[in-house]
Amino acid sequence: METKNVEASNVVGLDEEPKDFFIERDGERFAGTHLIIDLKGASRLDDLKFVENTLIECVKRSKATLLHIHLHHFTPNGGVSGVAVLAESHISIHTWPEKGYAALDVFMCGDSEPHNSIDVLKEAFGPDEVLVDEIRRGKEIDGKSVE
Incomplete structure (x- = not known):
């Protein structure tokens, strides 16, 4: 099991105005935009x-801010599960290497991409097929923001 923290200069301060x-x-x-991504092959x-x-x-190219990353390596199949916690939300991953399959959630708000x-x-995993579903989270209801 591996845990990684980023330097304090990259962490959003608690004293900042909301x-x-x-x-x-x-x-x-x-x-925010929530991408449900399946990698096959x-x-x-x-x-x-x-x-x-x-x-x-992914965090860098999406112009997001990494707060913390935590991954777990399973045995015996070698699968990986984990999450990158972002100031803008998160990226999670679950892999089944014996099936050549990975499931990812990419959820980001703000100016991220x-x-x-x-x-x-x-580029990284060279899948045969990539399936992407997009959900716009927290849409306004009756002209008011979801809080």
Whole structure:
């Protein structure tokens, strides 16, 4: 099991004023974009350090802020499960290397660009197929923000 913390300079301060990180896109206001990503026919899903570095690259290319990353390596199949906690929300991963399958959730709010993580995952794991579903979380209800 591996736990990694980032330097304090990258962590959002508790004394900062609260900000409204809701997004306005295509005439719609919502909390964030949640991508449900399935990788099929993927490789290197049992390489803990490679998975960690790939998640870190997803964070960088998505213009997000990494707060903490925690991954667990299972035996005997070598699967990896874990989460990168972001100031903008999270990226989670669960892998089944014996099946060549990985399930990821990429949820980000604010000015981040979560779709950029898709290319990182394709480059890193070389899947035969990538399935992506997108959900806009926290849509306004009756003209009021969900809080």
